[in-house]
């Protein structure tokens with residue numbers, strides 16, 4: 001059975017060209033970038049080149065990019081870094097209630113250490129209202145963090161508007177752009193952000209490598225101490241193959257982004273339309289138009305997301321759900337709950353995220369298989385029995 005992978009928001013396969021670019025840095029060019037002999041300097045040169053590619057992708061200066069172990073570390077670094085560097089003056093942080101756990105849990109950690117955190121509501125589409133951001137600001141606010149696009153429902157937030165508000169108020173602004181960099185245009189100046197998180201494995205790079213954009217002049221505490229790597233922002237011998245992979249992934253993304261986004265948006269819309277038409281009692285989650293080109297998230301009445309996942313898996317289709325106990329999480333999706341979905345709709349949610357190797361035939365196959373799975377599950381559904 002040929003696998004149909006529709007979970008690109010969870011992780012992407014490493015692009016063969018990315019893997020190819022990385023390989024020499026495991027074997028031939030293995031020198032330590034801090035060593036002054038040419039073998040080490042060659043590795044350092046590769047890091048510099050990767051930094052240029054990543055900076056170009058997001059409109060930053062090279063020296064504003066700091067490599068991290070991924071999106072989670074970038075989020076931790078940005079939020080704790082700003083909070084601790086400025087805590088004598090201000091102790092209030094504003095985030096949205098649909099942030100990734102890497103942001104939410106970091107803020108919970110800060111709360112235990114005396115910071116105050118405001119969790120902004122979202123509307124039924126998952127959108128943050130910039131007016132709410134403005135209202136939440138106090139003279140104690142040091143940081144606003146709102147994600148560029150949500151990983152579950154794909155809603156794209158009004159980051160540029162929030163950026164203007166933050167700038168006017170003289171408050172640092174961070175965005176988690178893990179789901180957008182390499183997929184839709186990201187320009188740190190147009191968005192008006194001071195800090196921006198990225199992760200390689202969401203843009204066809206390897207796992208365990210990411211980066212934080214830090215606008216020049218941002219007052220930030222680093223929290224990995226040791227050597228002088230990354231201009232002392234982040235100590236530790238660099239993950240050279242990973243960094244090279246991220247750089248190559250950024251370069252490839254830049255070349256193909258707009259045509260790929262157009263192709264995916266077509267497939268996305270075909271899948272959404274097909275599901276809503278062929279399966280009764282289904283609802284689209286997330287914004288109908290301000291949406292990542294690869295994201296489909298629907299709630300299917302009277303069935304459990306997990307049951308759909310298991311049945312799809314038997315057909316070779318990889319998907320995801322915001323339902324409890326799925327994907328090793330114990331809680332139902334905080335994102336769908338914050339959008340006001342009922343527990344039934346959260347438990348019946350299904351996320352299908354498309355990518356580089358998703359074809360029209362695959363979408364057809366899902367549109368053939370999914371209605372049959374739902375019909376089978378509904379036939380034995382205790383949820384539906386209550387309705388009969």
Ligand code: PLP
Pocket residue numbers: 009010069070071072073075100102147149150151176178179198199200201208209210
């Ligand atoms: N932020 C968002 C929006 C994500 O989707 C993810 C990954 O799922 C992360 C942060 C964490 O990134 P990483 O897996 O590189 O730690």
